[in-house]
Amino acid sequence: MTKPTILAIESSCDETSAAVIQGGKVLSNIVATQAVHEQYGGVVPELASRAHQQHIIPVVTQALLQANVAKTELNAVAFTRGPGLLGALLVGCTFAKSFALGLNIPLIEVNHMQAHILAHFIDEPKPVFPFLCLTVSGGHTQVVLVKNHLDMQVIGQTTDDAVGEAFDKTAKMLGLPYPGGPMLDKTAASGNPTAYKFPIGNMPGYDFSFSGIKTSVLYFLREQTKQNPNFVQENLADICASVQYTLIQTLLRKLVQASKELGIREIAIAGGVSANTGLRQTLQEYAKKQNWQVYIPAFQYCTDNAGMIAIAAHYQYLSGDFTDQYASPDPRMKIG
Structure with missing residues (x-):
């Protein structure tokens, strides 16, 4: 042929x-x-x-x-x-x-x-089958077991909102311009990821939930701005870093669980949110701890x-x- x-x-x-x-x-x-x-x-x-x-x-x-x-x-x-x-x-x-x-x-x-x-098979290095792929975007959050190029199985997914939506809605609450997710990522780079604590959704199996953190951020901002109308402006980087840290930990906790239970150390991420620098950096840190071989597509x-x-x-x-x-x-x- x-x-x-x-x-x-x-x-x-x-x-x-x-x-x-x-x-x-x-x-x-x-x-x-x-x-x-x-x-x-x-x-x-x-x-x-x-x-x-x-x-x-x-x-x-x-x-x-x-x-x-x-x-x-x-x-x-x-x-x-x-x-x-x-x-x-x-x-x-x-x-x-x-x-x-x-x-x-x-x-x-x-x-x-x-x-x-x-998209992982466009350039080298390419994942080895089977591998786990965390697909994250504005409309989807999934853990996918990839058996070959055309045989894939979703083993975990969000039960409500996608992680990309959580990034975007938080950015909107903070007054960041569109597109919100990338702007939140950029602002978080100079913040303290442990400055504020937000809840990590706890779902059974490999599923996710992100509606809770959005509500938590909303109430947190309302309470803080009542006491200090300039709270968001004065602490924007720390808020962004803390929210981003929580969302990333929520994602990777399930990925670690799936990797251990299925005995798969070939790990990939895909989707629009995989361009997030915080997620990319944290995934590389987890790779060292978990002995993973990690694959991240080029930004384009x-x-x-x-x-x-x-x-x-x-x-x-x-x-x-x-x-x-x-x-x-x-x-x-x-x-x-």
């Missing part, structure tokens, strides 16, 4: 992205961000859909040009089927189906969360991007896992 050349499209939330992969090597990975959401302090689904319509042709054109690949050289077109925002997914799905139909080439639907995990493959969709599509292409023109977006698509 010749090396398959695939165009991949990602449009699950507020990033419009296109990538070209050839024989498992990502040749281009173009991402267009949507600044329109900044004034609202969060993603507005309808505005995201409209922005995807504006961006998708330019990013696909640029991805093909950068990869030096002509449309006629493509062997397949891949797209994110879900999970994500319905309107946003619909733009990518419709474009991909039309593009594939016009070229008379196969279509590949990709699970966004599986793609986050498979942590947040939503088509490169990860491309690598997932590559393995699906090799296994003959294609879809058809009846494929439709699945906002609640699950792993497995």
